Amino acid sequence: MSKKQEIISIATEIIHSKGYQPTSISDILDASNIGKGQFYHYFASKYDLGLAVVEYIIQNMTNPLITNTLQSKDDPKSKINKMLDWVIAYHSGMQEKLGCPIGNLAIEMSEHDETFRSKIQHFLTRWIEAIDNSLAEMIEQNQLNSNVDTRKSAEAIASMVQGGILLMKNQKDIQILKNVVDMIRLQFNLS
């Protein structure tokens, strides 16, 4: 891993925990054992790093949330289930309940920075579309009633996941997220 990647990786962790704005360059320097000069050699500004972090997060989330699950060769029911399994596993594995790196930044940055906002929107839209497609496949395969509005349903599933993570973060307890995922499976015939 290049030094630049290493900085991005460390910054991603810190920003996941503290948020972008409250994270200082010093926080990152201290955790990476690099000097000020080196940081500004790799990044034009804190903002520049911030965008790199968003891209890195998206890159890390694309496989488990979209490519390796919803867009795999599996049958559609399994694809959605595996995506949901990963969500649960990801947050179960976290000691501290930091929430969703993308959802956190969506809330922190959408109002005040258009570049952050649109990068995040682009990813979330891809995710919703992939859910949409999987639901459509379920209908094709008679696993789901054909009068289900797949787009709205995909949006509802994405909302439940993000909202469930928000409530989990606030409650410091993964149970509510598990319950919400149960409800998704029940409603969309995924069990």
Next chain:
Amino acid sequence: MSKKQEIISIATEIIHSKGYQPTSISDILDASNIGKGQFYHYFASKYDLGLAVVEYIIQNMTNPLITNTLQSKDDPKSKINKMLDWVIAYHSGMQEKLGCPIGNLAIEMSEHDETFRSKIQHFLTRWIEAIDNSLAEMIEQNQLNSNVDTRKSAEAIASMVQGGILLMKNQKDIQILKNVVDMIRLQFNLS
């Protein structure tokens, strides 16, 4: 309105827009036309103000989200519908899509401050319980299938609302929230 209330009210708006941490005391002073010393006459610290703001938000949200809707004398279906109507109306009325004042703070503060976290949790739990109770009433009145798990359903509804707001904020478009609320109504027989 007392000066203190005025400061809290103005601070609530600014914090809703920028978040607690990125909001500086100066932001509040500029918007309130008061001096530094005056601020500290009313509040021991920025943190102190922050907690007052959370309490103020909760106080403002309790009526429309709980007392006046879910806990009114209406029939249960109407009660939930009116709560959802208010959510839509609240965010429609906002020029900028700032999101949910409570949800924003839940994400910003839950990990790093226990007092913020527990105040927010207490409110969100009351909200979920009120939804739970309304769903139970629907079952009693044969408006909902009796094998519905009302607690998990209430959690799912709360998640969909919060997640829908999150996605709406990121998309700068209320449509997705409307869609998600449609899905809630469809799923829980509220239309």
Next chain:
Amino acid sequence: MSKKQEIISIATEIIHSKGYQPTSISDILDASNIGKGQFYHYFASKYDLGLAVVEYIIQNMTNPLITNTLQSKDDPKSKINKMLDWVIAYHSGMQEKLGCPIGNLAIEMSEHDETFRSKIQHFLTRWIEAIDNSLAEMIEQNQLNSNVDTRKSAEAIASMVQGGILLMKNQKDIQILKNVVDMIRLQFNLS
């Protein structure tokens, strides 16, 4: 005791502990349960209070250090001994070793404020003169060798007392002050 006296008395304690400059008006208001307005009704400024405190301290120290001991009707040896006894008793009685209220202010204020300085000097000079007189009386009564320079001796005694208190304060242990007083008694035939 008048309200003004009460404020002076409380301020004296706080200043004894923290020093004049580090003591804030608020420290005094908090301890006295009075409002800002009332304080400035009684005192023109913090400085004004400071001078009142010095005078109050001097007033409180004059009796035990000078009038009731060195200027009593006792025989000269007893007079000096009683003054020294009081010094030991005063500092033994203090839980925290705050040192001499006058010595502390002498060090803090002499360089930067002439009014403080001269009030303190006036008192310390009276004290030294009273010691000087007592030593002279001892010589008259053949309790002390007549070639002793009473003025320099008085200065040495005052220095030993103040220096002993300084070292006691730094060591947080009264023993060194007791040792120094022992040495005074030994040297000036007071045992």
Next chain:
Amino acid sequence: MSKKQEIISIATEIIHSKGYQPTSISDILDASNIGKGQFYHYFASKYDLGLAVVEYIIQNMTNPLITNTLQSKDDPKSKINKMLDWVIAYHSGMQEKLGCPIGNLAIEMSEHDETFRSKIQHFLTRWIEAIDNSLAEMIEQNQLNSNVDTRKSAEAIASMVQGGILLMKNQKDIQILKNVVDMIRLQFNLS
């Protein structure tokens, strides 16, 4: 001299004059022609600088008060005399009578900060021990009566010096310190 040393050196002068607490960072910045950020590049806090100043003072006082005088190869009488000579010379050379940098801080800080207190105590104890040892050598060489308690005598000498400086500072006149040193020499057969 490094920039850090330069700052310490300048701060030492200012603190000698005003005391630690009343000295502001700005005082130091103005005198050193450096910016705020620069200061905090070298020191973690004002407190950090304060401790560095105490250490610097102690380092500067160790040679003239202990190593080069009391612990030199001279005969014991000369050793003590040279230490006392240096004290007189040091304070004669000072235009403003600022007092002893260590004694001032002993009084200002002993009660409220343990780290300051113990650093100062450690130095003063070394000084007293060195005096003690020199007095013991005098006894060995029959320059002093063998029934003199060298420890208590050393404490008395240290007290007289510190107390004499305190009185000198208050009187803005070195004469009293000279008188007290005369008394020390007389009492301990040093003339």
Next chain:
DNA sequence: CATGAATGAGGATTCATTCAT
């Protein structure tokens, strides 16, 4: 590539004092 010194605006907070009631 890398170091870390330097900058100065801005952060929260405290302070002595004044003023309106």
Next chain:
DNA sequence: TATGAATGAATCCTCATTCAT
């Protein structure tokens, strides 16, 4: 007398960024 709201300068400290080496 008494209250406490109001003021604004000053406090310590952090920040993102630049620059010389």
